[in-house]
Amino acid sequence: MKLRHLRYFLVVAEELHFARAAERLHIDQSPLSRAIKELEEDLGVRLFIRNSRSTRLSHPGQVFREHALRISSALLQARESVKAAANGFHGQLRIALSDGITPSRLATLLAKCRDEDPEVEIRLFEVPLSQQIKGLHDDLYDVGFAQSNAVGDGLLAVPAWQDPLVVAVLSKHPLLTHKRIPLEEVLRYPLVMVDPQACEGYYGQVAQVLCTAEAEPLVAEEVASIDLMLTLVSAGYALALVGASQVAASRAPDVSSRPLAGMSPALTTYLLRADTAPSEPLARFIERATAGPPDPRP
Numbered sequence: 001m002k003l004r005h006l007r008y009f010l011v012v013a014e015e016l017h018f019a020r021a022a023e024r025l026h027i028d029q030s031p032l033s034r035a036i037k038e039l040e041e042d043l044g045v046r047l048f049i050r051n052s053r054s055t056r057l058s059h060p061g062q063v064f065r066e067h068a069l070r071i072s073s074a075l076l077q078a079r080e081s082v083k084a085a086a087n088g089f090h091g092q093l094r095i096a097l098s099d100g101i102t103p104s105r106l107a108t109l110l111a112k113c114r115d116e117d118p119e120v121e122i123r124l125f126e127v128p129l130s131q132q133i134k135g136l137h138d139d140l141y142d143v144g145f146a147q148s149n150a151v152g153d154g155l156l157a158v159p160a161w162q163d164p165l166v167v168a169v170l171s172k173h174p175l176l177t178h179k180r181i182p183l184e185e186v187l188r189y190p191l192v193m194v195d196p197q198a199c200e201g202y203y204g205q206v207a208q209v210l211c212t213a214e215a216e217p218l219v220a221e222e223v224a225s226i227d228l229m230l231t232l233v234s235a236g237y238a239l240a241l242v243g244a245s246q247v248a249a250s251r252a253p254d255v256s257s258r259p260l261a262g263m264s265p266a267l268t269t270y271l272l273r274a275d276t277a278p279s280e281p282l283a284r285f286i287e288r289a290t291a292g293p294p295d296p297r298p
Contacts, residue, residue: 003075005039006068008032009047013065016055073140091120091281096132096144099202100194100226101269102163103249106145112288120281129200136274142282144272145289148201156275160289162266163243165209166257168233173256175239180261183213190220192238198224202267206241209265230255243267 008025012032015021022029040047047061057065093113097106113122125141133151135141149157167181175181175189187210196203210217220238223229227250229240234252247257271289278286 001039001042005035005042006071008035009039010065010068010072012036012048012055013057013061013068016057018050018055070138070140073135091117091279092123093120093143093281093285094123094125094141096125096127096135096141096272098127098129098132098144098146099148099199099269100246101145101147102161102243102245102267104245105161105163105269109289113285116288117281117284128198132272136272139274142273142279143285143289145269146201146272147199147205147267147269149268149270150204151272154275155272157270157272158286158290160269160271162268163245164259165206165241165265165267166244166247166259168230168240168242168247168255168257170233170236171254171256173239176256176258178258178261181258182261183209183263184215186239186241186260187213187215187217190218190238192221192223192229192232192240193217193219194226194229195222195224199226201270202226205265205267209241209260209263212263226250227252 008021011024012018012021015024018029018032022032025032036047043060043064045060045064046058047064049056049058110122113120125135127135129146129148132141132144132146133155136144136151136155145160146157149159151157167175167186169175175185178185193206194203221232223232226242226246229242230247230250230252232238233240234255242257244257247255271286273282273286
């Protein structure tokens, strides 16, 4: 098995079309088909099921794709580590980010790391929570941040910081007559939510707050990012429940916020890592990440 076999396989597995895959790889279709056949003979399995109308992965092909992706990622990280060493860095931290992490807290943390540990290279990966958890198990990441502590065995989830949960509304919205808005009043209007696949932890924490009300929320839209959520609020499409710092950092015009009445919910961001003894650079990073000052309450 050669590295080009893995690369060719991954492109075909993504395209599920040999002609398009060959075009992406800038080779003819014949050598691509021959390379896939060599790989199948080496593994002793059929990776693709093909007919005149379609190409799809077989079950062994689906299993092999997961391993091939990890190998490809590990090779890329090895290449980046070598480059970092050549550029004078003496260590590296691979940090996974999920759930639209609070930008101001992350920026402060990274700036402190740069000042206090300039010899350690920081690499960031924005991934869904499920991919972060898998990557931490597979040693693709050293540490991660997410808004969920449901990580299973072998990983630790430590609270890093909290962000007050507020109602984001269009400026001059009638709900702004409230200094603190009752949740029941919020649910009289459509809400924009994040897609649970894109921001699983964030979605879960907001859903817990919504479950305390008797009324069912009217979800106008599910989006993949906090920025788009606040853009829709600014356009007057709906309200949103977001972190106070997200509203403060947003570039969306005409968006105001109010806390909820009768409760003080907060979005908790967790630091995720393997349940093993951390390296010295990672231990210093964890200390910085979990020792920050509390966020101001609105």
